[in-house]
Amino acid sequence: MNRSPCFLSLFCLFVFSGGVLAGTITFDEATVGQSPSGWIATKTGSGTPKWTVEKDATAPSRPNVLKQSGEATYPVCIKDDTSLQDGFVEVKFKPVSGKEDQAGGVVWRAKDSDNYYIARANALEDNVTIYHTMKGKRVSFKNTNTKVAPGVWHTLRVEFVANNFTVIFDGKKVIDATDDSFKDAGKVGVWTKADSVTLFDDFSYGMK
Numbered sequence: 001m002n003r004s005p006c007f008l009s010l011f012c013l014f015v016f017s018g019g020v021l022a023g024t025i026t027f028d029e030a031t032v033g034q035s036p037s038g039w040i041a042t043k044t045g046s047g048t049p050k051w052t053v054e055k056d057a058t059a060p061s062r063p064n065v066l067k068q069s070g071e072a073t074y075p076v077c078i079k080d081d082t083s084l085q086d087g088f089v090e091v092k093f094k095p096v097s098g099k100e101d102q103a104g105g106v107v108w109r110a111k112d113s114d115n116y117y118i119a120r121a122n123a124l125e126d127n128v129t130i131y132h133t134m135k136g137k138r139v140s141f142k143n144t145n146t147k148v149a150p151g152v153w154h155t156l157r158v159e160f161v162a163n164n165f166t167v168i169f170d171g172k173k174v175i176d177a178t179d180d181s182f183k184d185a186g187k188v189g190v191w192t193k194a195d196s197v198t199l200f201d202d203f204s205y206g207m208k
Contacts, residue, residue: 020081022206027053027064036066039189040080042113044136045073059201060092060153066200068192074138075196076113078189079205084108085185087207090157093190093200095123095150100194102150106158108205109186117182118191119158119167119175123150128174130158130167132181142177153201161208 027036030053035041041051050070059065068075093104105120114136121128129143146169148154157168163183167175188205192198 020079021084021087023079023082024202024204025079026061026202027066028061030064032064035077038080040076040078040113042078043072043075044113044133044138047072047075049075051075051077054199056199058094058153059199061202064201065094066190066203067197068200069197071195073194074133075192076107076116076189077191078107078110078113078187079203080187082187082205083185084188084205084207085183086161087205088157088159089188089205090155090202091190091200091204092153092155092202093121093198094153095148096197096199097150098124098194098196101192101196102198103191103193103196104154104156104198104200105191106156107187107189107191108158108160109182109184110189111182111186115182116186116189117158117160117165117179119156119165120191120193121146121148121154121156121169122193123148128156128167128169130165130175130177130179132179134181141179142175144174146172146174159208
């Protein structure tokens with residue numbers, strides 16, 4: 001029997017044991033002006049993040065993007081129904097503005113908004129860093145200097161297997177690192193810092 005591919009606004013899912021193990025999200029079917037359905041729009045620390053879907057003419061897959069425009073210690077937006085132990089997470093992001101920070105990042109193996117891995121690129125510092133955040137405390141374990149242009153779309157990807165992590169920025173491998181803080185499956189998501197106004201699009205994740 002022939003089966004046609006299932007497409008819904010470029011959003012395909014494969015489900016196992018109640019957790020979504022692969023997907024690509026463009027935010028184009030989400031309601032503009034609201035946080036996207038199925039995501040936990042939250043923060044680590046204090047402050048008031050603002051995660052909303054907005055129209056943006058520069059979006060890699062138009063018309064919509066996910067925008068963070070509030071201020072918090074670390075704004076975090078987690079895809080609620082995900083569960084990955086080994087795999088990858090990738091996003092396209094555009095740092096728009098911010099006096100304290102202009103950053104975009106991806107989260108994986110997240111237990112909650114206080115416990116997760118994060119890799120981020122910062123346009124004010126021109127570097128890419130990988131961290132673990134445990135009980136709300138962020139600690140870096142590898143960093144590399146690389147140009148992160150503001151006002152430009154970039155691609156950030158992390159591949160993770162056991163305690164090994166590879167960070168790829170704009171198609172170039174920039175970090176290889178190991179860490180044993182979180183070994184179990186967890187959720188994936190996106191991240192910013194402080195007053196970063198950052199746009200996100202084409203969020204992808206899956207198993208290795």
